[in-house]
Amino acid sequence: MDYTRFLPAAVQAALRFDPPGAWIPELPPGCIRLSAGYPAAELVPAQQMVQATANLVNSEYDLPFHYAGSPAAMALPNLILQRLMERQIQAAADNLLITAGSCQALDLVAHALIDGTTTVAVEGPTYMEALEIFHNYTDRVVSYPVDGEGLQVDAFEEDLIRRRAGNQPIPGLLYTIPSFQNPTGTTVSLDRRRRLLDLAQEYDFLILEDDAYGELSFAKPPIPLKAMDDSGRVIHLGSLSKVVAPGLRIGWIVASPKLVEAFSWFKKDLGHPVTEGAVAKYLESEPLSARVLTLREAYRKRRDHMLQALRRYMPDRVSWRTPDGGFFIWLEVENADTKALLPRSLATGVAYVPGTYFYHEPGQGANALRLSFSHVDFQSMEKGVELLAGLL
Numbered sequence: 001m002d003y004t005r006f007l008p009a010a011v012q013a014a015l016r017f018d019p020p021g022a023w024i025p026e027l028p029p030g031c032i033r034l035s036a037g038y039p040a041a042e043l044v045p046a047q048q049m050v051q052a053t054a055n056l057v058n059s060e061y062d063l064p065f066h067y068a069g070s071p072a073a074m075a076l077p078n079l080i081l082q083r084l085m086e087r088q089i090q091a092a093a094d095n096l097l098i099t100a101g102s103c104q105a106l107d108l109v110a111h112a113l114i115d116g117t118t119t120v121a122v123e124g125p126t127y128m129e130a131l132e133i134f135h136n137y138t139d140r141v142v143s144y145p146v147d148g149e150g151l152q153v154d155a156f157e158e159d160l161i162r163r164r165a166g167n168q169p170i171p172g173l174l175y176t177i178p179s180f181q182n183p184t185g186t187t188v189s190l191d192r193r194r195r196l197l198d199l200a201q202e203y204d205f206l207i208l209e210d211d212a213y214g215e216l217s218f219a220k221p222p223i224p225l226k227a228m229d230d231s232g233r234v235i236h237l238g239s240l241s242k243v244v245a246p247g248l249r250i251g252w253i254v255a256s257p258k259l260v261e262a263f264s265w266f267k268k269d270l271g272h273p274v275t276e277g278a279v280a281k282y283l284e285s286e287p288l289s290a291r292v293l294t295l296r297e298a299y300r301k302r303r304d305h306m307l308q309a310l311r312r313y314m315p316d317r318v319s320w321r322t323p324d325g326g327f328f329i330w331l332e333v334e335n336a337d338t339k340a341l342l343p344r345s346l347a348t349g350v351a352y353v354p355g356t357y358f359y360h361e362p363g364q365g366a367n368a369l370r371l372s373f374s375h376v377d378f379q380s381m382e383k384g385v386e387l388l389a390g391l392l
């Protein structure tokens with residue numbers, strides 16, 4: 001029986017997009033996964049988490065297994081606030097909401113701030129999961145191009161001027177990944193960051209800063225937009241997914257107290273005391289400030305290895321930029337259709353993510369693809385690039 005008729009019209013409309021996760025197809029056995037934005041296996045602190053969980057249970061017995069009341073879980077917000085402070089983000093307990101990763105944070109922000117009349121501005125390309133989440137709440141998504149300095153703030157401003165002159169809706173929210181963007185790896189320059197904050201004030205919108213990769217810099221770490229925000233217009237999203245492990249599902253929102261209250265209202269999962277307690281125990285033994293130094297060095301070596309392989313194997317019609325942090329390199333291929341090419345690439349033994357998945361507008365990014373240097377071992381990375389180069 002088909003019970004989809006019970007799905008309200010708005011839900012059916014949301015489902016018109018590619019099925020969730022379409023960009024991660026089943027991979028044939030042995031296929032080299034240059035598609036995945038996963039941390040490197042050797043950088044996941046699995047044994048330390050065993051230890052931290054044992055510490056939690058040995059010191060608190062049944063407490064973490066109830067709805068609330070684990071002292072360690074309650075200590076997690078302070079550990080996160082401390083790290084935010086080290087990154088020049090001044091925040092107190094009422095500015096912070098712990099979430100199940102930044103995906104839940106994105107969904108809560110979208111739920112609270114977006115209805116069918118809200119226009120949301122995004123980067124083109126941008127993180128595909130965020131696009132899916134926004135599409136669940138509004139059709140009014142507009143995208144602005146990205147260049148070597150991240151979001152092209154001039155193009156954004158020109159459109160704002162045009163919209164104001166033409167009495168068209170001004171975006172209520174700008175979603176940006178200003179540091180080591182997924183998928184392009186680019187970083188919004190300091191001048192552009194300042195300009196964005198001015199524009200938010202001038203045109204009265206909020207900025208949703210997704211800082212999933214902000215800690216993973218290979219040179220001077222960029223200053224988060226939230227650290228430059230003196231008007232409270234920036235909603236900052238952070239996550240342990242890339243700096244500890246994604247399976248923990250720990251992220252957070254930093255915003256003004258009234259907004260945090262609104263986001264909290266829609267968060268009905270009651271938290272995850274066992275995980276939050278274990279993670280707090282872990283962070284007490286290995287502070288993020290120390291851990292990120294190791295990660296930066298490790299991922300910089302991985303980036304360099306992939307760049308070397310790209311230079312060695314890729315034909316002239318393929319171009320890319322060097323990212324200063326994060327997990328990704330974005331390739332542009334003259335006269336290619338990377339989505340159509342993917343089945344052949346998988347059959348050849350290498351997976352990537354086609355560029356079109358990162359765009360709101362159909363058809364854009366057809367000649368681009370995202371590679372990740374974060375996950376596979378060095379030998380497979382080189383082999384994967386060689387196979388892909390052969391195909392291109």
Ligand SMILES: Cc1ncc(COP(=O)(O)O)c(C=O)c1O
Nearest residue numbers: 101102103127182212239241251
């Ligand atoms: C830009 C960006 N934001 C958010 C996320 C999701 O993070 P989380 O695992 O914390 O939900 C990712 C993961 O790939 C990402 O690339």
